[in-house]
Structure formats: structure tokens, C-alpha cells
Amino acid sequence: MKNSLFFSLMIVSLATSVLISLALGRYEIELGTLWQFLAWKFFNIGETPHEVVLLTNIVFDIRLPRILAVLLVGAALSVSGGAFQAMFVNPLVSPGILGVLAGASFGAALGIMISDSWLGVQLFAFLFGFVAVLVALVVAKIYGKNSSQMILLVLGGVISSSLFSALLSVTKFVADPYNKLPTIVYWLMGSFSAVDMNTLSSVALPLLFSTIMLSLMGKYLNILSLGDDDAKALGVRVAWVRNSAILLATLLSTLTVVVAGMIGWVGLIIPHIARFLVGADNRVLLPMCALLGALFLVIVDTLCRISMNIEIPIGIATSLIGIPIFVLALRNAKKGFV
């Protein structure tokens, strides 16, 4: 009962904030005008609004793709964070635990350095996100007889993250300081300003699909938290579940870097807030993470767009907003892993 209330509330707030976000920006649209325009556009109700061309351009060509990307990225980061926290049975785990964010960042920087096209950058980011996770898994495999030993996976992730962070520094060091370096630095701060329909259409489906798939794995992640022997004896193919979760979370995280660069903290704090609302049962928690993450990021991104004359990089904003929230969430931590 309580949970369905939270879910309905979440969906209503999500819809409201998307509408408000569509209206706000450099060119402000009155909510009434926006409403009239959308009603006319989708349901053919009411009279044709003035400035149809301008409105169509602002709402559908500029703001909507960006907002959709924000929603997807917010949901993706939070769900992968939540799933990893469940899998590692550790509340301090974030989506980057296996090195995917460091790898994708290095890939993007490398792409900026050697390629001139945006697509090249995105491909490099995507590729190295996976390479980094592979490095983590291989390291874990070398020292453990099976990669199911979670502590080895964590250590593999630490090694892989450090490796790719170091490589990223090398790239920055050798990059042309007038032309390439600022682009790399700015990319790493994260931003949705470059998102257009092209980017959105190529990443939207995989993001949406993986987010939904991962949200639905809660039942299996619950059982995994009992330990491998228990889970196997209950008829669960542990390695298969774990590898699918890692694969989906890696795909999601690396795609967020492809879309918007590095956005920290979302994947760490949103699962905590979601757990505070609906409890730790992953069947409920993961869908809630997706909704809450989307809501959080759409609010932050709107603030980034409108609060100052220049746009604030969203990675900075999520950190600045995320840290105090995390400190508050830690108050709960003494009660245990809820």
C-alpha cells in the first residue's frame, strides 16, 4: 500500500518536473502556453497557438531530446548503482566500482585527442568502458578460482579504475593545451548541452531496455544476497545472474558517459534515498531507483540550465548537491544496511 503510494507520487512528480523543465530555459514559455501548445500538438484540441514554429523548435528540437536523455541517464546511473549495491551487499558501492566510469572517461579523452568527430569520441568512450570492466574481471579471475569471489571483483575494480585514471592523466598531459585539453576537462565535468536527436535516438533504446531489465532482476539479486551456496541450492544460476547484472550495469554506465560525460554521486546517493523510502527489497527498490534517479537528475539539470548566465556542468552540480544528501543518508547508516 505504502509502496504504491510512493510510486504514484513519484510518477506524478516526474511528469510535473518534465513539464516545468520544458517550460524553463533561456526562452521562458508560460506554462499555460506550453499546455495549450502540447494539447494542440498531440490531441488537436484548441486553437493553433501563436509562434508554432518557434515553440516546436524550442520544445521538440532542443529541450525534449535533452530532457529525455537526462531522464534515461538518471535512471540508468541509479539502477546500476542500486543493483551493484545489492550484488556486493555493500551500501558504499557506486556504478563505477568495476572501473567502467574511469575506462569510459579515458576512452572519451583519447577519442577527443585522436578523433575529430563526435561519434568517434562516443565510440571510444563506449569501448573503453567495457575494456575497463573486462580488466577488472580478468584480474579477479586470475586470483580467484571463480569470479564469484566478490572481494576479488572489488579489488579488480580498484586496480582497473586506478589504471584508467592514470591513463586519463597521461592523455591530459600530452593533449594540446589550447585546443584539446579544455574539451577533455569540460567533458569530464559532465553536461547534457551537446545532446541532440541523433545522440538520443542511438542510445535511447539500449538505455531504456537495460534499465528495465536490470530493474526486473531484483528478485534474483535478493537471493544472491543470501550467499552463493544458498542461491545455488534454491536453483538459481548464480554466475549467470551475476554476469548479466554486471553486463547490464556496464552497458548502462558506459552509455551515460557516452551521452553526458562523467556524472558522479547519482548512482551512490539515489539508492540510499530510495531504500529510505521503500526499504531494501530489490524487487521494489530497483524500479524506485530508476524513477527517483530520473527525477533527481531532471531537477538538477534544469537548475544547471537556468540558474546562471552560463550553464553549470552537471557533474559539478550533482556532487555539490549529492554530498550533503549523502551526509544526511549516513545518519541512517548506523541503523545498518536498512
Place this chain on the structure above:
Amino acid sequence: MSFYEARNLHFAYNDKVVLQGVDLCIQEGSIVSLLGSNGVGKSTLMKLFLGLLNPTCGEVMLKGKPLKNYSIKERALHISYVPQSTQVAFAFCALDIVLMGRIAFESCFKRASKIDISLARAAMERLGILHLEKCTFQTLSGGEKQLVLIARSLAQGAKILVMDEPVSGLDYGNQLRLLETIILLSKEGYTFLKSTHFPEHALMLGGYTYALKKGRILAHGDTHETITQELINELYNTNIALKQTVCGYPVCIPSFVHIK
């Protein structure tokens, strides 16, 4: 054809040899107790029986078919595992834990069906713990936790229960109640393979006993014939006397206890 058996099992963790040639035969509906000192390989043997480990040599057979030929789901339909204790990191309620026994039957991305829920509740009712269904698992007492885990096995529908030291950590009353539950279930046709640190418990349950020492079976057979004073003293390096009470029930009396 025997029901559930191990043939010439060998097992080693890397180069540490644990089992060297174990034969163990379990009949349907019987209770088999495993005795042996710490580190003798009881848990390893049970994991082999569950298919959680693969023997380096030899085979576990279930209904005449090698266990490794069963898929992990098929295995879960026949054999269930009641662990010594379960680390539950999240705040699940007891019913959620019991429902996990149904996972092999549920379709991938669906919620538990009404049938699954009623089976889980029926299993809890049978063990007299239905009133705990909404309680958080971590807040339950040791005895209640064990019963919830047994209910999970019943909900799983498997007729063989493999229990690793089921009474460890329970108080005296809960130990006796748990043993009684095992006897009641075995009368209904459930088969038990359990390890225990208490020869007295094996004697209470009757059935069959296998005594394990240095990775080999030292003695086996009907519990009351197998467990002798000599066997206990050899297994545990103790000095006890096995006496019959007036009504013929055996009790262990350590040598430091002086009976007037």
C-alpha cells in the same frame, strides 16, 4: 537402484585432501546422520551431495542418475539445503525468505504468484510459524530462523533435506523441538542428510549413521548398532561411557562425571 548415494567420492581443495573414497547410501524417507570431529569433511561431503562442489573422483547419484546430469533447477526440485545460518543482509520478512524457495518455479520477471504464496504460507503453517510471516528475519530467534529455513525447503517442494548442523546455536528446548520436527517430516516421506556434533542427537533420531574420520568412513549402519562407546571415543578422542538406562535408552557419560 538406490535412492541417493555417493560412490567412491574423493575431494581436495587445491592440494589439501579432504575426502578419500567415501561411499554413502541414503534410502528414501530415512534420516542419515553424519558424525565426525571438526574439519573432518562433513560440510564438504554435504556440499558434494548438494552439487555445490564437484568431486575430484567418484560420483553422487540421485535416483540412478549422476547428480551432475541434473540441471541446477532440476536439482532444486529434488534436494534442498538448510544451511547452518543464513546471512541476510537486507530486511526481508520471514514470508519473503520462505518464498525464495519457490524461485525455481517462478517465471523470470514475474512476481510470486498466488499459488507460490499459498504454498509458502502452508509450509510455514505446517511448522507452526505462520504468525511470524510479517516479522523481519533478522529479528527472529535462532530457533525461529531455523524453522523459517526449513519452511523454505518445504516450500521448495524438494523431498530431500540436507542440513548442516541444524541445531547449532539453538537452546536446549529448540534443539529438541527441531529434532522432533525432523522425525515428523521423515514419517511423511522426507529424507534427511544431516551433520551433527552430538552423538546423542543421532541416537534420538535413529535412522542411519555414518562416522567420518580422516576423509574416510570409519563406521556406518543402523544408528543404534553403529554408535558405540568405542566409536565415540575414537571419533572425538574422548573418554566416555555409553550406558543403557533402565528402559534401554543409551546415554553418554563422560569419565569426569562420577556416578554414585
